[in-house]
Amino acid sequence: MLKTALKSMLLAAVASVALAGSASAGKITIESWRNDDATIWKEKIIPAFQAKHPDITVEFNPTAPAEYNAALNARLEGGTAGDIITCRPFDASLDLFNKGHLASLNDLPSMASFSDVAKSAWTTDDGKTTFCVPMASVIHGFIYNKDIFKELGLEPPKTEEEFLALLEKIKANGTYTPLVLGTNDQWEAATMGFQNIGPNYWKGEEGRKALIDGSQKFTDAPYIDTFKALAKWAPYLGDGYKAQKYPDSQNLFGLGRGAVYAAGSWDISTFRGQNVNMGAFKAPPPAGSECYISDHTDIGIGMNAKTANAADAKVFLDWVGSEEFANIFANALPGFFPLSSAKVTISDDVAQSFVSWRGECKSTIRNSYQILSRGTPNLENELWNVSAQVLNGTMTPEAAGAQLEDGLKKWYAPHQK
Amino acid sequence: MRKPASAIAVHAILGLYTVLALFPIVLVVMNSFKAKRAIFNTPLQPPMPWNFDPIGYAKVFGDSAITSYYLNSLVVTTGTIFMTLLFGAMAAWALTEYKFRWNTLLALYLSIGIMVPIRLGSVAIIQLVSDLNMINTLSALVLVYTAQSLPLSIFILSEFIAQIPKDLREAGRCDGLTEFHIFFYIVLPLIRPAMATVAVFTMIPVWNDLWFPLLLAPTNGKQTITLGVQQFLGQYITDWNAVLAALSTAIIPVLILYVIFSRQLIRGLTSGAVK
């Protein structure tokens, strides 16, 4: 082919200028989007691993979350990615496995300590091959500033009605931003908004599975109701929330200017660093309903199929599946809950209250992650877009549901009936 | 200008625009030296003894290998400038001085790169660099940036070389100098101002680029300063002291370089290059 011929010709021409790089043995590099956690990896996790395996050097090399998928894909295509790949859940990683970028980890001894549910986010559709070690799940809910609640005489709400009444009181007082959430980055509206409170409306797993098999549509009541509930937040969001970025939100709450923060449990460590006196409450269901929480399998870790250092990489991955890692990780990064069946003691009280909801409510994962985001238009992108618009007041809940359903209908057979 | 009134008006407009151009930069640099509380409460106040706090810089220089990132950027930028100037001038000389059959076509071919963003070919570039076993090397960046900068530099340098009086070159030939001597000892010194212009035009995008460092040399302490700052921002995004200090750290060296080179840049431009 012309392309290959041209390429090899050019290669030969340039080779003389090239200086060869070298891959050193005993060294592995981790690709990750958790740049917030870089310090903890460098100071706690990697030293703990090296205490056991002094002959293996580990480098943690995070890319900003927004660029992670793009940069990782490009590096994998070009053969320059690190040895260890941090895995997004479901289809993004499944695609990497199908393209031969991730190795099968079926023979990894520590895989035995994970349940099938924990592994489901990183297993092929036929259930035969698992390609990432499940690392952690994250739970959605709300974090509140205890000092502000005390000052204003407020109690964490139990129902949606109480929640709105609470926000109204904080607004009436006028000193603090009632609810901290911005729509500039869009994903927060979908993730901390829609996916946070939605499971209460679509009954967790029941609704999620019904969407996948096509028996429910985004135009059905549970989804429209979720958007309606979301739309009610708008008056309580901070001044200029439409231009508020995720870090702005973190700062607003971290500086003690906001009372309630629509959260993912991973935010706990950020606010610990800012010394906020905080507590947490779960997404309050409408009065009289059962509660559901979003307990999302979020992070796994796998091996680059083309690594030059597979032996060391597997030693590391096996250690990630160990009880020791689960304990270090859960406590170094409160808010990431290990998925291994090993016994883990969590010392952070806010993280504890997040994890305690698992006993009170039924758990589910985000409904756009499995299967439904495989086509074009991409459901997750659409969800970011419409959730942000609903909060901005530029789209009605009904229109939001209709746009999601229209998109899904274009490519997903179960929704074309 | 004869009338003082119009002189004042001109200075008012230029002065006002200068303030607008500088305000954001000054604001960021100024606040990077202040305590966190002062950043939020009195952003427009300059740093004073009572609100001075260099903690952001302590973090930037303590927590990241920022000095080695500077060095990487310096190596990449000077490497690119050197190769772009040398190879660009050689090609420009050949294209303007020697008449051969494919001359115009080759000149046209070399100018495609002025209008096409090299980023469109990213994936092929990554594969190429990895086939050459040059991933995570600064030389890979230098080669890509050189390819990116060559078209404009050849374009500008050709215009300059064309202006060199024919007599000078012919005199050299009569004295029995080789073509290489003529190029290196007569032509190159004459186009020095143009080379300064090209150097500045090459330097800006290379120093500031985020894209190729992210794809080609993102780890192992091979980060350039722009990428290093971006990674640092991602990690300390809520710590405004650190954020502002990191931004200033990226701004200040460019400004210093610019002030040194700006006279050269203008002189190069005014002597007739991009007309």
Next chain:
Amino acid sequence: MSRTAYLLLLAVFLAPAVIIYSTFSIYPLLATIFNSFYDRQDDGTSLFVGLSNFTTLLSDPTWSAPFWNAFRNNCLFFLIHMCVQNPIGLVLAALLSLPRLNLRATYRTLIFMPTMLSVVVIGFSWQLILSPLWGVAKMFLSFFGLGFLFGPWLGEESTALLTISLISVWQFVGIPMILIYTALLAIPDELIDAATVDGLNQFQAFIWVKLPLILPTLGLVSVLTFVNNFNAFDLIYAMKGALAGPNFSADIMGTLFYRVFFGNQLQLGDTSMGSAIATMMFLIILTGVMIYLFVIQRRMHRYSF
């Protein structure tokens, strides 16, 4: 000189530039155009599909709606630069080139400064300034009694693109300014003197004598603006992310290409469609440059020196 020696000489002078440029610029570009005629299969092989990626892109509403949206926004982005950046650049250049102006070099150096900085830094700094949290912009407006004008400009569908365009104008106004300035300086003084003798004042001399003479430069500035604007990506990406919201109101060709080619959160990168978009960008830019070269520039030469 023998013919062989002559060819050898040419080769030595041309080879380094041609090889590096072909390898790292032209080859990757060709590979991208190649890819746009293929469909990447799940097993990693590619299937030749002719123009079908392009028909999908331009006729299937799932693809064509975002494509034309990005194209429209990009045209708007370009229009704002033409109507704001270049006139401001012209005025600044005209003022800077006035004879006997004090502080000329200082103004020139300072106004050009933002152009030197990384878009990452610029994007981030402006975001802080416009952030409702920090409130600097609001404080500033309030100082002039205009506080009520302040809004979350970067977050509103109606103003996001405009705001980002103006930030881009702010950063790059130095380029038209310097180019026009140097063209103005190159005009021989005798021409101006002759004009003033004829009784024209400074302003009239500028409009009737200088402006026609710098028309070729204005053409060059326009085409450079066009090329840069249709290549733009960094600033919008830095401020609004790959989805360029709200509701894709700030989406331009560059962000669309990035999103499709490299993917987003759960969207997988699509090499074939991404390459098709890149090829379209190439064609758009090529068309613009051709119009400049064959229509505008040719016509202008008649009026210039």
